[in-house]
Amino acid sequence: MSGGRVTVQDLVFRRGGREVLKGISFEVEPGRVAAVVGPNGAGKSTLLKVISGYLKPASGSVTVCGVDPASLHPSERSRLVTYSGDEPDPAFAFTVQETVEMGRVAAEAPVSRADLAGALEEALEALQLAGLRDRPITSLSSGERQRVYLARALYQDPLVILLDEPTTHLDMAYEVHVAGMTRDLARRGKTVLTVVHDLNLALRCADRLVFLRDGRLLYNVAPGDVTSEIVGDIYGVEVRVASHPVLGTPFVTPPSSRKA
Amino acid sequence: MTHITKAPKGVFRRSLVLPLVLTLVLAIGPVLAAGCAKRPKTYTDGLGRTVTLEGTPKRIVSLSPALTEAVFSLGAGDRLVGVSTFCNRPEEALDIEKVGDAFTLNTEKLVALKPDLVLVAGSRDYETQVEKDLARLGIPAWVSGPSTVAEVLEDIKALSEVLGVKKKGDELVAALSQELDAVKAAIPEGQEKPKVFITFDSELWTSGGDSFIDDVITAAGGLNIAGDVKEQYLQLSMEDLLAKDPDIILVAIPEEMAEALTTRPGWSSLTAVKEGKVFFPNPDLISRPGPAVVEGIKEIASWLRGQ
Amino acid sequence: MATERAARNQRLVAAGLLFLLVGLALGLSLGSVSLPLRYVIRALAKGPSRAAVPSTDETEALAGAILWTLRFPRVLLAFIEGAGLAVAGSVMQGLFRNPMADPYVLGVSSGASLGAVLGIALGLGGVFGMWSLPALAFAGALGSAALVYALSTHRKRTDTWTLLLAGIAVSSLISSLIAFIMVIARERVDEIVFWTMGALSRASWMSVAASLAYTVPGLIALFRHARALNALSFGEEPAFHMGVQVEEAKRTLLWTSSLVVAGGVAFTGPIGFIGLIVPHAVRLVAGPDHRWLMPLSGLFGGNALLFADLVARVIAPPREMPVGVITALSGAPFFLYLLAHSRRRRE
Numbered sequence: 001m002s003g004g005r006v007t008v009q010d011l012v013f014r015r016g017g018r019e020v021l022k023g024i025s026f027e028v029e030p031g032r033v034a035a036v037v038g039p040n041g042a043g044k045s046t047l048l049k050v051i052s053g054y055l056k057p058a059s060g061s062v063t064v065c066g067v068d069p070a071s072l073h074p075s076e077r078s079r080l081v082t083y084s085g086d087e088p089d090p091a092f093a094f095t096v097q098e099t100v101e102m103g104r105v106a107a108e109a110p111v112s113r114a115d116l117a118g119a120l121e122e123a124l125e126a127l128q129l130a131g132l133r134d135r136p137i138t139s140l141s142s143g144e145r146q147r148v149y150l151a152r153a154l155y156q157d158p159l160v161i162l163l164d165e166p167t168t169h170l171d172m173a174y175e176v177h178v179a180g181m182t183r184d185l186a187r188r189g190k191t192v193l194t195v196v197h198d199l200n201l202a203l204r205c206a207d208r209l210v211f212l213r214d215g216r217l218l219y220n221v222a223p224g225d226v227t228s229e230i231v232g233d234i235y236g237v238e239v240r241v242a243s244h245p246v247l248g249t250p251f252v253t254p255p256s257s258r259k260a
Numbered sequence: 261m262t263h264i265t266k267a268p269k270g271v272f273r274r275s276l277v278l279p280l281v282l283t284l285v286l287a288i289g290p291v292l293a294a295g296c297a298k299r300p301k302t303y304t305d306g307l308g309r310t311v312t313l314e315g316t317p318k319r320i321v322s323l324s325p326a327l328t329e330a331v332f333s334l335g336a337g338d339r340l341v342g343v344s345t346f347c348n349r350p351e352e353a354l355d356i357e358k359v360g361d362a363f364t365l366n367t368e369k370l371v372a373l374k375p376d377l378v379l380v381a382g383s384r385d386y387e388t389q390v391e392k393d394l395a396r397l398g399i400p401a402w403v404s405g406p407s408t409v410a411e412v413l414e415d416i417k418a419l420s421e422v423l424g425v426k427k428k429g430d431e432l433v434a435a436l437s438q439e440l441d442a443v444k445a446a447i448p449e450g451q452e453k454p455k456v457f458i459t460f461d462s463e464l465w466t467s468g469g470d471s472f473i474d475d476v477i478t479a480a481g482g483l484n485i486a487g488d489v490k491e492q493y494l495q496l497s498m499e500d501l502l503a504k505d506p507d508i509i510l511v512a513i514p515e516e517m518a519e520a521l522t523t524r525p526g527w528s529s530l531t532a533v534k535e536g537k538v539f540f541p542n543p544d545l546i547s548r549p550g551p552a553v554v555e556g557i558k559e560i561a562s563w564l565r566g567q
Numbered sequence: 568m569a570t571e572r573a574a575r576n577q578r579l580v581a582a583g584l585l586f587l588l589v590g591l592a593l594g595l596s597l598g599s600v601s602l603p604l605r606y607v608i609r610a611l612a613k614g615p616s617r618a619a620v621p622s623t624d625e626t627e628a629l630a631g632a633i634l635w636t637l638r639f640p641r642v643l644l645a646f647i648e649g650a651g652l653a654v655a656g657s658v659m660q661g662l663f664r665n666p667m668a669d670p671y672v673l674g675v676s677s678g679a680s681l682g683a684v685l686g687i688a689l690g691l692g693g694v695f696g697m698w699s700l701p702a703l704a705f706a707g708a709l710g711s712a713a714l715v716y717a718l719s720t721h722r723k724r725t726d727t728w729t730l731l732l733a734g735i736a737v738s739s740l741i742s743s744l745i746a747f748i749m750v751i752a753r754e755r756v757d758e759i760v761f762w763t764m765g766a767l768s769r770a771s772w773m774s775v776a777a778s779l780a781y782t783v784p785g786l787i788a789l790f791r792h793a794r795a796l797n798a799l800s801f802g803e804e805p806a807f808h809m810g811v812q813v814e815e816a817k818r819t820l821l822w823t824s825s826l827v828v829a830g831g832v833a834f835t836g837p838i839g840f841i842g843l844i845v846p847h848a849v850r851l852v853a854g855p856d857h858r859w860l861m862p863l864s865g866l867f868g869g870n871a872l873l874f875a876d877l878v879a880r881v882i883a884p885p886r887e888m889p890v891g892v893i894t895a896l897s898g899a900p901f902f903l904y905l906l907a908h909s910r911r912r913r914e
Contacts, residue, residue, distance in 0.1 A: 074810045077810060105811060461757065
């Protein structure tokens with residue numbers, strides 16, 4: 001088993017006559033966290049959605065574990081890869097627990113009740129939702145809802161997890177928490193691709209950073225190899241790359257004034 | 261230089277006479293002429309209202325099939341210049357210009373025919389739109405709305421007066437009355453009247469105690485099972501029908517549509533159905549308050565007697 | 568809490584069954600002719616053939632005829648159709664992610680009306696005996712659904728927004744066609760209007776058998792998609808990622824519920840509010856999980872129509888009100904109450 005290896009080759013995606021992804025190629029090893037970063041409109045969400053099988057590329061290939069997810073039967077695909085991002089406001093008052101349980105709606109493999117219950121508790125605990133389990137999801141804040149959807153993806157337990165800006169509604173404490181969670185997943189052998197808007201967060205939790213700009217992959221580097229030139233090229237902002245005083249990982253500081 | 265010639269005395273008097281006479285003629289003449297040619301008369305219509313006409317109507321439009329039949333029976337059919345789309349008896353009526361019906365009147369067509377009288381089916385309880393339109397157009401309307409067979413005969417008499425054929429009217433009414441009396445005489449005394457259910461569609465709508473049909477059934481010697489309800493139309497349920505169990509059922513529906521009625525659940529459980537006492541009267545004969553209703557009554561009476 | 572909910576839902580099932588029993592008892596004994604319960608039981612025990620044998624007791628003979636030919640099939644038809652409408656309504660509400668959707672969204676009710684109205688206007692009422700109008704109505708309903716579906720499906724993907732709008736547009740078009748026909752076929756207007764108000768007065772054992780034939784398999788197919796519907800109610804994209812076969816599920820759910828509804832409407836004319844109110848109310852009490860919501864909606868929808876028909880039969884003797892009038896008169900105020908209640912809850 002090749003594990004959750006994600007291979008993207010010359011991927012081109014068009015929407016409304018415009019090329020949103022212009023020939024992207026990269027690979028993510030199983031058990032690694034790759035952060036997809038770049039300015040707005042670079043095509044980061046689109047990239048993840050194509051990998052998940054939800055969008056069909058115009059040309060190029062995507063394989064997860066050596067298979068094209070789009071070609072799989074939905075229940076098989078859901079065991080292989082899932083995508084978690086922003087969702088429309090929920091229409092009905094399912095409880096938190098009911099919502100998380102839907103992660104396995106397509107599961108066919110017979111799993112014992114006890115195992116299922118255990119996995120559910122794990123997912124709830126990972127996002128600190130145990131106390132909210134009976135609350136209707138319509139009564140939660142957007143941050144709490146985001147955690148519920150993340151827990152659902154965890155409960156679904158595929159080999160590859162695609163996270164699209166999983167911390168936008170979360171406060172600082174949860175940002176750190178989710179960063180730790182992605183590292184945990186990688187340690188357990190999962191492959192995580194996550195779109196992150198905060199470069200520093202990416203630098204803290206990812207094994208690789210994939211830099212996109214205008215639908216093109218410009219850099220694919222380890223955090224330690226991120227330079228101010230790369231950041232400047234991608235974001236058009238002059239920054240200083242320093243070493244985090246506590247964690248030792250690199251972090252980026254924007255300038256105090258605009259680039260001249 | 262003008263000459264002033266003094267006329268002789270006699271000439272003056274003679275020259276005055278002619279202009280005087282001329283003036284008188286010019287002034288009085290039209291009045292006289294009008295009086296001679298058209299004398300306005302007032303009549304009462306079927307609803308008791310007064311109708312004013314100038315002379316005998318010669319161009320008549322009938323919006324009521326019953327009144328059309330009456331006009332033809334009175335021998336004045338050639339005076340009809342327009343009829344409604346529902347006027348199908350007698351056959352000659354089919355050739356007359358159609359101007360719409362009691363609900364949607366083609367006023368333009370009507371006016372184009374220049375009628376001097378319009379016959380309308382109406383009701384004592386309200387004024388129909390057609391009546392309002394005719395009033396607005398200034399065309400005299402003769403409205404009829406008989407609710408019993410006796411009133412039908414009265415209306416025929418009144419109509420004959422308007423049409424100027426009073427003698428024919430009296431004869432017609434006398435003949436019809438005679439036939440009705442014969443039917444009445446044939447009804448066995450003291451016996452219970454047969455219970456009759458009549459319907460005009462497949463949803464069990466029937467005529468109540470206030471309706472014309474109710475009177476028709478009574479005149480034929482029957483008892484309308486819906487007669488105790490003081491309404492014109494009402495709908496019965498199949499359960500009601502089973503409970504009331506009529507002796508005779510009259511189905512006034514075209515035969516090809518009757519199947520929708522006879523396939524209703526419960527229909528075959530009715531006594532009248534099981535005994536074959538279901539008959540199909542011609543709706544035009546029994547629901548039209550016109551002279552032909554006597555035919556309808558005779559037919560129903562014969563079915564009732566066959567019991 | 569999950570177990571609490573399960574327990575409460577089980578109690579709801581019990582309550583629903585109890586209502587059903589009461590509804591049957593009342594529905595069989597009340598009507599234009601009131602039958603004492605003992606006659607009802609005796610006639611039911613005798614069975615259809617023996618009850619038809621003329622008995623010395625007139626009321627008993629009458630009871631036998633009325634019960635077996637009229638009331639029993641009618642009461643059953645009411646329950647079956649009410650169940651179908653309510654389940655279909657719950658499906659539509661889940662699919663469109665809107666608790667205000669009703670089962671006629673695809674224009675099924677107007678299509679059925681058009682079919683029946685054409686049949687009445689052209690005098691085809693007797694061509695296939697009692698089956699002609701229902702057959703025409705069914706054809707009309709499916710035709711309308713197919714049109715709406717075709718308008719909103721492009722390359723095997725059906726867009727729910729377009730579906731809603733196309734449904735509205737097609738329904739409006741059909742309504743104006745019906746109005747046109749009503750003007751031209753003036754002599755049959757009464758029959759047409761009556762049909763469109765929805766009535767159970769023509770219920771027979773044949774129509775009960777036919778209803779069961781399409782409702783039972785239809786509901787089974789729908790119940791099997793309950794979990795998929797749960798996921799779909801979060802949105803089509805989330806459901807995709809959870810592993811639901813989205814387009815197939817949508818297609819099955821839309822078409823199966825339309826078929827169930829079309830079949831019902833074909834026999835009785837359109838009956839409103841059951842498919843809208845019942846699932847909405849049940850959801851408020853039993854929760855949005857379709858594995859409970861659908862069967863409970865079916866149970867209470869059947870009961871609702873059963874009771875509505877009972878009211879229709881006894882409210883204005885000797886008339887029988889069209890049941891569609893009763894469901895509208897009671898449904899609309901109840902709906903307003905639900906609206907106000909839910910707003911208060913949110914505040």
